[in-house]
Structure formats: structure tokens, C-alpha cells
Amino acid sequence: MxxxxxxxxxxxxxxxxxxxxxxxxxxxxxxxxxxxxxxxxxxxxxxxxxxxxxxxxxxxxxxxxxxxxxxxxxxxxxxxxxxxxxxxxxxxxxxxxxxxxxxxxxxxxxxxxxxxxxxxxxxxxxxxxxxxxxxxxxxxxxxxxxxxxxxxxxxxxxxxxxNTSEFGLFGLGVMGKSLCRNLANNGFKISMFNRHVSGIEEDVAKNFKAHYPELSQAAAFDDIASFVNSLQQPRKIMLMVNAGKTIDYVIEDLLPHLSENDILIDGGNSNYKKTKERFDYLKTKGVQFIGTGVSGGEEGALKGPSIMPSGNPDAYQKVAPFLETIAAKDKNNLPCCTYVGPEGSGHFIKMVHNGVEYVEMQLLAEVATILKALGQNPDEISNTLETWKDSASSYLLEITTAIFKKKEGDDWLVNKILDKAGNKGTGNWTTIASAELGVPSTLIASALFSRYTSFYKEERLELHTHFEKTITSQLQISTKDVLEAYQFARIINHYQGFKLIDEASNKMEWNLNLSEIARIWTNGCIIRSTLMEELVDIFKDTTNILTNPQLIALVNQYKPATKKVVSQCVLNDITSPALAEAIQFFNGITTAYASANVIQAQRDYFGAHTYQRLDDTSGKSHHTNWN
Known part of the structure; x- marks a missing residue:
């Protein structure tokens, strides 16, 4: 090189x-x-x-x-x-x-x-x-x-x-291996480490290196001291291990071998609060810590992911040439990687990214269920989704279109997959963060709880025998109605996701740039879409996308179809929690005078919690003896 x-x-x-x-x-x-x-x-x-x-x-x-x-x-x-x-x-x-x-x-x-x-x-x-x-x-x-x-x-x-490497990668799981190949393909001299566990994980790094020609100049290790000593100082080591306690164990294993100003990068899905704790702890040891969200899956990690680093800006500048080079590129050929902000803000926005992703996936699952109820088989569902690409293009729409085409034998593979959806915890964290910050991220919670509901398979089978479903022979909706309801819900989903990021930024004084966050999500990541590309410019003028004239017009255009689709789902016992929540939330957030006055009266009645009055602008609290 x-x-x-x-x-x-x-x-x-x-x-x-x-x-x-x-x-x-x-x-x-x-x-x-x-x-x-x-x-x-x-x-x-x-x-x-x-x-x-x-x-x-x-x-x-x-x-x-x-x-x-x-x-x-x-x-x-x-x-x-x-x-x-x-x-x-x-x-x-x-x-x-x-x-x-x-x-x-x-x-x-x-x-x-x-x-x-x-x-x-x-x-x-x-x-x-x-x-x-x-x-x-x-x-x-x-x-x-x-x-x-x-x-x-x-x-x-x-x-x-x-004899020294420029960059080290610790942990050769699926994502770690792909990132190693990405770094090597971009001309970086790297060192790779994977633990040695007799009979279980032996010579992982060495065998991995032998399998891919682009890794011929990479150094492979299963000894921590040798791995650390192979790196140029200040050392730059990216950790690609399971989130949670494993990160802390790895940090403690590395610390005796590190020097002042070395940099550790956590590229896993860590909780943003733990990232701040690790940042503060390592600062006392003279070691820099960068919490980094990485999105794109195995393919993205290899060809170019979206990368969301946070921590000390000076430390980021040391690793920027590596991260920005391997990141995906936006439509202007700029890296889908930017310094996000301090502490654990990078992992926070990756967490919200995953929450938005939960909703996007749930919406497509609901859409597929509705199209099936309209009489379409998987091939026809795929064809319908294919026609939506011009107006609602996204990576998740693209892969869902492909999923419904896939056959195994005489049947479609999707029909053979058990209907129990797993999760890695980020949707749960996003919902908890929303509650802690007082932000109504109702669609994320709905998508998360839909996954939880799916896991009760045995109970669902039992209860199915006790309660009759009302399904008519013909739903009174068109595929165009379904498309418009889908687009409506996606706008609400992105409103809620970015609203959560903005509230966190304000309350934690992170000074996050919503336009830049949207930009690095336009390629490489799972939620990339044409809508995300439009948000890059929209966020240059506002932090609330529902005040943008273009989106106001679209929401007004799509709302009638959304009401129709959700109504038909309710009347025909078709489960569509995310679509339904989108219209319910929208009705709530656009209601000038809501029912919360009744709740305040109830709280004051049983707990003397007081209330404020519309005819008293001083902000004074009032209490009534209701008996």
C-alpha cells in the first residue's frame, strides 16, 4: 500500500x-x-x-x-x-x-x-x-x-x-469477519483476534485469514498480548463482540496491554447508558472509548455499512480515516459515517434506528397479511410490492419482495416459517428510553409488543379455538388503499423516531444533527429509503417533519385510505396493530383539545394531584374538593 x-x-x-x-x-x-x-x-x-x-x-x-x-x-x-x-x-x-x-x-x-x-x-x-x-x-x-x-x-x-498493523478487530463473528474483509479490501493492514476455546473455537482467525485472499497481509491472533503488540500506537481496536457483560470482560482483558491514548471502538449494539459508563471508566485509565452504531447486516459490513460513532471528537479523528473509508457512500459519494456526538449518543441513535426498523418490518408484515386477505398468493404479493418501488422504495421493501418469491419445493418458503419473531433487545431499550424521556414512540412499542405476542404461539393456538373470526369474502379496499396506508404509517414512524432522537439530544445536551443522521441512514443501513433521502433536506429547516408542507400534503392525501384500511381490518379481525396505531397516534397528536382534562380531574379527585385551568394563564395549580 x-x-x-x-x-x-x-x-x-x-x-x-x-x-x-x-x-x-x-x-x-x-x-x-x-x-x-x-x-x-x-x-x-x-x-x-x-x-x-x-x-x-x-x-x-x-x-x-x-x-x-x-x-x-x-x-x-x-x-x-x-x-x-x-x-x-x-x-x-x-x-x-x-x-x-x-x-x-x-x-x-x-x-x-x-x-x-x-x-x-x-x-x-x-x-x-x-x-x-x-x-x-x-x-x-x-x-x-x-x-x-x-x-x-x-x-x-x-x-x-x-511489522505493525494500522487497525485491530477483536471478535470474528459474522459482522467482525465482514468488517475485516472490508478493511483489507480498502488497503488497510489489519490485525484480527478471536479467542481460543479448546474444542470449540480453535484457530478461528488463522483459518479465516487462509480462506480469503484479500486477508493475505492481515495478521491473525488468538493471544491478546500478541494481538495488541502487533498494532501501531496509538492503537485502534474495534470490538465486535456480544453486547452486555462480554464487552466489560473484553475491556478488562485488554487493559493490561494498552497504552495511554489507545482507542477502543465498541461496534456492537450496546446500551447507550453502558457506553457512557465505559467511556468515563476508560478515561480514568487514559484510554479513549468510542461507542459506534453499525447497521447493514453481514452484506453491509462487507460492502459498506452505515456507521454512527460517538465519544471524544479528537479520538474520532484518529479512527475517522478507517471508518469513513469502509462506510457506505451517499448519493453525493460522502461516507455514511459521521461523528454523531458525545458519550453514548452513537449507540442511542443506533438503538432508535433499530426501533424504526422494527416498525418498518411490522408494517410490511401487516401489508402482506392484508394482501393475502385480498386473495393474493405469495407470488402476487411480491408482484404488488414490486409495483410500489417507484413511490415507496426502501431496502426492506426490496427484500420483502424477494422473500415472497422464494419457493421450496412446490410451496413458498414464507408459508413454512414458524410465526414467532425474535428480537435482540434494542426495540425493548428504545421503548424504555421513550418512556424515560416522556416521548410517545407508540409505533415502536406496538411493533415490539407484536413480536412479544407472536411468541405466545401455543396460547394463540388454544385461544383461536375459543373465539370465532369474522372475515368477509371481500375486503372493501384496493391495493392502492393499502399502499397509501403503508406510506402514511411510514411517515408517522419516522416522525416518532426522529422526535425521540431530538428530545434525547435536547435533554442530554448532545446537540445532534438530525439532517446528518438522516444522511448517514440513506445508504448501508437497514432502514435506507427514498423517504430517508427526502428527510435529509427537510431536517435542514425543521426538527418536526409534520410541519413540512410537502409531508403535510402527503399525510392529508394518505389519511382517508388509512382510515379505510384500518377500519376494514378491524371489521374483518385482521391484525394490523402498527397501521392502526399510526392513525390513532396521528389523531391524538393533531387534536387541539384532548381527553386528558378528564384524567387530570380523576387524578385530582383520588390523589389531590391538582390541575391547571384554561382560564388561568398564570400556570397556577388548582385543587377541588369533588365531594
Whole structure:
């Protein structure tokens, strides 16, 4: 893989000497940054004046362009003082993943003596102190002591460059394996770890590496110490293990081998509250922690998922080149990965993503049930859904269309699948978070409880024998009515999901960007759709999509069909909880004067909880003796 190797340090540390030797050893071009200073900078330094940031900016940008141009052909070595982090950011702008930093470090006295012994150096040694004062020690560079001989320095640099990996992945389940292949396919040198359990999990990483040619340069481990030591510092390790206690066990296993400023990335479906706890705990250990939602399933992880990282923004910048490279790309070719916000906000929005996903899946299941009641067989249901792609395109619609086509023998496979839906807990967490935040995410709760109801298969079979179903021979609805009800419910679902994110952002002071969240959900993730693409622009003007004129018009257009479909389902005993809840919630949220006045009166009657009055705008609480 082509790399730009920047050798940095204060003047007199030996950058040019080491850079030339390294370039010769690696057989790549060498460039001395000093040769690219404009004449005005050289004159200023020769007169004993220090350069300011304005003087340096154009010079740094020139070197960045040089690096980019060289990367088109080969690796190269560039020496440059690069004393401040912002200078290094300019030098590596847009090529971070292709950049390696070497810091030649020494004491003031060492380098002062060297400068005084050098002839024709244009910077007087008296300016050395200003360089040391300016120097911001890099946290992501190979540190080399200049007291070593040049030969020893080159040997150390080569060992670090050639024998260490850029990124580590811990846990080779389905998602972990796909992410490894994605990273390798994008040219990253990675280390992979999977535990060793005798007779159960043996040589998992080694066998995985042998199975895929793209992993030929990857390093495979089942020993934690060896795995950690194989990584460049600061180490960047992504954890792809089961959420819950397993994450804590893994962190404790890793900690003895980690160094200050190493970065752990939790890419599982962890609870956002636990992510904050781990973030705070690891901060006391000098280790950075990034909670990262990842959506896309096995295929998405391999070809490009949607990635939702949160935590310390500086730590994110260290891992951004990896995550943004492997992420899916939106319609403008931007990565479907962005820094979300602090603490556990990344895992929070992944949790809400999954809640919205629950509803989208439930709605399609209900739609299929209604189409079946209209007399359509699975092939016909698939054909109907196929015709909806122009107006209601989504990944879940696409796969559901394919599901109803699949046959096994003479029957459709979907007819042979047990009607008990599982869950991994994120829908449960979303419902709990909604209750804790006081947000009416009723569709998510409905979809979750529908899964719970499905699990009572034996009880459903028993109760089915006791209660007669009323199903007429002909439902008084069309497939167009069903489509419009489906579209209506999807708008309400997305309203509720983003409302929950917005309320959490406000109450926890996360400052989340709803438009950016929608954008990174336009590709790679399970809930990607044309509706999500439309929300990217809508959220630039509002946090409430039901105030958008375009969606107001669509909701008004779809509402009559929704009422008709839900009514027919009720009259014919067809289960459609999410569709029904969509219209019920909509009626509630658009009711100017609701029935809650009765509830407040009841609360005051039996518990003296008080109430407020419409004819008293002071906000004063009132109580009545109701007897």
C-alpha cells in the first residue's frame, strides 16, 4: 500500500539525514520540506524572525499537494518540522489513511549542540527555544530517540512501519469477519483476534485469514498480548463482540496491554447508558472509548455499512480515516459515517434506528397479511410490492419482495416459517428510553409488543379455538388503499423516531444533527429509503417533519385510505396493530383539545394531584374538593 511518510521534529534533530536514508532504504522518492519554503519565509528566518501561522499555511498546503501527487505514483518520504497538530492536519488533509508520522525526539541541549556544529543552516540556534515552545508532541507518531545511531533509527522505523498493523478487530463473528474483509479490501493492514476455546473455537482467525485472499497481509491472533503488540500506537481496536457483560470482560482483558491514548471502538449494539459508563471508566485509565452504531447486516459490513460513532471528537479523528473509508457512500459519494456526538449518543441513535426498523418490518408484515386477505398468493404479493418501488422504495421493501418469491419445493418458503419473531433487545431499550424521556414512540412499542405476542404461539393456538373470526369474502379496499396506508404509517414512524432522537439530544445536551443522521441512514443501513433521502433536506429547516408542507400534503392525501384500511381490518379481525396505531397516534397528536382534562380531574379527585385551568394563564395549580 502506498504511503506518505512524514519525518518531523524541531530543526537540528536530523530529519533530512534520516529522511534520505529511509527513502533510500525503501527505494522511494525523498523531499525536504525546507526546499519548498517561499523566498519570503527563508528571508524572514535568516534575519532571525520566527515564522507565524500565516507564513506557514501556504507552505504546508504546497507540501500536502506534493504528497497527494506522489501518492498517485508511489510512496515517498517528506521531512517537515510540523510542530503543531494543526500543521500536521493540513499536511495530511484528505490523505490521513495514507499517512505515517515519524517523530525524531531529543532534548533541547542535544539539538542545541547539533545546531551550533552545523554549517550554513539558515535558522540560528537562538530560535531553537521558540521551536520547542511551539512543539505539540504528536500522539499518533512513531517516536524515535535521536541519541540512537542513524542505522538504529532506520531499523526501528522499518520495524514499526513494516511489522505493525494500522487497525485491530477483536471478535470474528459474522459482522467482525465482514468488517475485516472490508478493511483489507480498502488497503488497510489489519490485525484480527478471536479467542481460543479448546474444542470449540480453535484457530478461528488463522483459518479465516487462509480462506480469503484479500486477508493475505492481515495478521491473525488468538493471544491478546500478541494481538495488541502487533498494532501501531496509538492503537485502534474495534470490538465486535456480544453486547452486555462480554464487552466489560473484553475491556478488562485488554487493559493490561494498552497504552495511554489507545482507542477502543465498541461496534456492537450496546446500551447507550453502558457506553457512557465505559467511556468515563476508560478515561480514568487514559484510554479513549468510542461507542459506534453499525447497521447493514453481514452484506453491509462487507460492502459498506452505515456507521454512527460517538465519544471524544479528537479520538474520532484518529479512527475517522478507517471508518469513513469502509462506510457506505451517499448519493453525493460522502461516507455514511459521521461523528454523531458525545458519550453514548452513537449507540442511542443506533438503538432508535433499530426501533424504526422494527416498525418498518411490522408494517410490511401487516401489508402482506392484508394482501393475502385480498386473495393474493405469495407470488402476487411480491408482484404488488414490486409495483410500489417507484413511490415507496426502501431496502426492506426490496427484500420483502424477494422473500415472497422464494419457493421450496412446490410451496413458498414464507408459508413454512414458524410465526414467532425474535428480537435482540434494542426495540425493548428504545421503548424504555421513550418512556424515560416522556416521548410517545407508540409505533415502536406496538411493533415490539407484536413480536412479544407472536411468541405466545401455543396460547394463540388454544385461544383461536375459543373465539370465532369474522372475515368477509371481500375486503372493501384496493391495493392502492393499502399502499397509501403503508406510506402514511411510514411517515408517522419516522416522525416518532426522529422526535425521540431530538428530545434525547435536547435533554442530554448532545446537540445532534438530525439532517446528518438522516444522511448517514440513506445508504448501508437497514432502514435506507427514498423517504430517508427526502428527510435529509427537510431536517435542514425543521426538527418536526409534520410541519413540512410537502409531508403535510402527503399525510392529508394518505389519511382517508388509512382510515379505510384500518377500519376494514378491524371489521374483518385482521391484525394490523402498527397501521392502526399510526392513525390513532396521528389523531391524538393533531387534536387541539384532548381527553386528558378528564384524567387530570380523576387524578385530582383520588390523589389531590391538582390541575391547571384554561382560564388561568398564570400556570397556577388548582385543587377541588369533588365531594
Amino acid at each position: 502506498k504511503k506518505v511518510i512524514f519525518v518531523m521534529g524541531v530543526s537540528g534533530c536530523g530529519k533530512s539525514t534520516i529522511g534520505k536514508l529511509l527513502a533510500k532504504d525503501l527505494n522511494v522518492p525523498f523531499f525536504d520540506g525546507d526546499d519548498f519554503h517561499p523566498e519570503s519565509n527563508i528571508t524572514k528566518m535568516s534575519s532571525g524572525q520566527s515564522l507565524n501561522d500565516e507564513d506557514r499555511q501556504g507552505w504546508l498546503e504546497t507540501l500536502n499537494q506534493l504528497a497527494k501527487k506522489q501518492l498517485e505514483k508511489n510512496s515517498c518520504v517528506i521531512v517537515c518540522s510540523a510542530l503543531k497538530q494543526k500543521y500536521r492536519d493540513t499536511l495530511s488533509n484528505s490523505i490521513q489513511k495514507d499517512t505515517e508520522w515519524i517523530h525524531l525526539a531529543g532534548t533541547f541541549n542535544q539539538i542545541f549542540e547539533r545546531l551550533n556544529n552545523r554549517a550554513n543552516h539558515f535558522m540560528p540556534s537562538k530560535l531553537l527555544k521558540s521551536q520547542f515552545d511551539t512543539l505539540e508532541n504528536p500522539k499518533d507518531a512513531i517516536q524515535v530517540d535521536i541519541s540512537l545511531t542513524p542505522e538504529e533509527i532506520i531499523k526501528k522505523i522499518k520495524q514499526e512501519l513494516m
